[in-house]
Amino acid sequence: MEKQQFLEKFEELKSPANAERWAVLRLWIIEAKSDGEIAKALDKDRSTATRKIGEICKHFGTDAKGKKEQRQHLVLLFRKYCKDFEVHPSIYPDWVDGNSSDRPQPPTPQNISTAPVTDNLAIPSDQEELEIDGSISSWVSEKSYNKFIARDFDLKKLIEYTENGISSKVLSIWGMGGLGKTATCHRLISLLYHQKRFKKIVWINAKRKQFQTSDGKSEKIRESRLEIQDAILGIGKELNLDAWFVQDIDRLQHEISKLFMQESHLLIVDGLEDAESPKLLISHLRRILGKSSLFLTSRKQISLESGFEYRLSELDRQASYTFIQQMILEKCADDQAIGQQISQNIEKVITATHGMPLAMKLLVSQAKFLGLERVLERLNSVTDEEDFYSYLYWEVYQELCKGNQIEVLKILIFLSNQSSLSTPQSWLYDFDDINKKEIDDAIKIMYRLSLIEVSKYDKEDRQINLHSFTAQYFRETLKIKLS
Numbered sequence: 001m002e003k004q005q006f007l008e009k010f011e012e013l014k015s016p017a018n019a020e021r022w023a024v025l026r027l028w029i030i031e032a033k034s035d036g037e038i039a040k041a042l043d044k045d046r047s048t049a050t051r052k053i054g055e056i057c058k059h060f061g062t063d064a065k066g067k068k069e070q071r072q073h074l075v076l077l078f079r080k081y082c083k084d085f086e087v088h089p090s091i092y093p094d095w096v097d098g099n100s101s102d103r104p105q106p107p108t109p110q111n112i113s114t115a116p117v118t119d120n121l122a123i124p125s126d127q128e129e130l131e132i133d134g135s136i137s138s139w140v141s142e143k144s145y146n147k148f149i150a151r152d153f154d155l156k157k158l159i160e161y162t163e164n165g166i167s168s169k170v171l172s173i174w175g176m177g178g179l180g181k182t183a184t185c186h187r188l189i190s191l192l193y194h195q196k197r198f199k200k201i202v203w204i205n206a207k208r209k210q211f212q213t214s215d216g217k218s219e220k221i222r223e224s225r226l227e228i229q230d231a232i233l234g235i236g237k238e239l240n241l242d243a244w245f246v247q248d249i250d251r252l253q254h255e256i257s258k259l260f261m262q263e264s265h266l267l268i269v270d271g272l273e274d275a276e277s278p279k280l281l282i283s284h285l286r287r288i289l290g291k292s293s294l295f296l297t298s299r300k301q302i303s304l305e306s307g308f309e310y311r312l313s314e315l316d317r318q319a320s321y322t323f324i325q326q327m328i329l330e331k332c333a334d335d336q337a338i339g340q341q342i343s344q345n346i347e348k349v350i351t352a353t354h355g356m357p358l359a360m361k362l363l364v365s366q367a368k369f370l371g372l373e374r375v376l377e378r379l380n381s382v383t384d385e386e387d388f389y390s391y392l393y394w395e396v397y398q399e400l401c402k403g404n405q406i407e408v409l410k411i412l413i414f415l416s417n418q419s420s421l422s423t424p425q426s427w428l429y430d431f432d433d434i435n436k437k438e439i440d441d442a443i444k445i446m447y448r449l450s451l452i453e454v455s456k457y458d459k460e461d462r463q464i465n466l467h468s469f470t471a472q473y474f475r476e477t478l479k480i481k482l483s
Helices: 003-013 016-030 036-042 046-061 066-080 152-164 182-194 228-238 243-247 249-262 276-288 317-331 336-344 345-351 357-370 370-381 385-402 407-417 427-429 436-448 466-483
Strands: 170-174 202-204 207-212 219-224 266-270 293-298 308-311 422-424 455-456 462-465
Touching: 003 016, 003 046, 003 066, 016 036, 016 046, 016 066, 036 046, 046 066, 152 170, 152 182, 152 308, 182 266, 182 293, 202 228, 228 249, 228 276, 266 276, 266 357, 276 293, 293 455, 317 336, 317 345, 317 462, 336 345, 336 370, 345 357, 345 370, 357 370, 357 385, 357 462, 370 385, 385 407, 407 436, 407 466, 422 427, 427 436, 427 462, 436 455
Parallel strands: 170 293, 170 308, 202 266, 266 293
Antiparallel strands: 207 219, 422 462, 455 462
């Protein structure tokens, strides 16, 4: 497209008659929002946002098929003919200031490692074990990724903020589920801790917890959201403050504030969207920070009054390629054939997973179990990220049923109903009707399918971790689907 033709189409799109398309374009290119986020921002359904994106692409004459390719094509046009139009930095790499021929091509897929599989569960070998005050900190015990990759740009920006703007005390990492917000936060604070920027890391979760209640006739599940008092108690526990402070929340908060004022600590609230009142909680914690800082992860934008908000976006195609190759090495080491099949179809896998790390991990892990071609064909028609995960989890559930893997399902549902997303492995051995070998075998199956992750909790016990999507599906969605 020539410059004059592009500018004419650009001005046409800005006209009042195209106000809705113009709003979608700005959200899609300037703010790098997904279809679902655009729909919420404009109070429309997702299909409307997707259709408008298609209309915009057609308006500018792009013939790219996938949404990521369409967006990158538009980015190239804007960077070439209209550099004043602000493009979100997360959706274009350095090469877009040139022409499309500058685009780097993905490397040729390498042969997949065929490392032998032992009888032991293949737990990642580089888990950090940082002992603090005689115990392992929660942020270390909950670390469930192996090799952290594909977020170098994001880490660079986040580290720059901590070096240049940490005086504002508060940093928020936000974005839709399955993008790796918690893993990115883990990696960031690990780097900062090893630089001795903080005396101690204090990690608490705002994840919704389940508990049993009784109305005299039946047992029911209720949800509990993190409140200010819960947060203060959690911080006190992480700081190993005397137990008697629990009897007096005001005194406990005073002692926490004293520590935060004396030395620089880093407080993290993971999953802030599940707090009872996120803004009220932030405001309260900000008042006791002293010399310390507060990091947050959330699926929703918080709109901080002061602080730095960083939106984590989907991975671009090159980063997706790198991430998938790493997943193949981790998950397909014992099956060269399926690893090669995924590598040969890697472009289709990238397109189907829409730059979402959790989606890539699940698809690679479950490719053999579910059948790669069948899964890819089905996922081509899935546009909503929640539908994507629901489809994979439902297919896994059906295959486990067909294989009579009752123990696996029983343990998975048990884990999903725990009050925390992390459960000590030793707790599983309390089942009366499942022996230790069956439990160990079930853990291996769930780990290979990426239904769980396993990390070191202490030197003798392992921690079984679930992603919140997995827990929610097997705790709530599956029950509704089967009812």
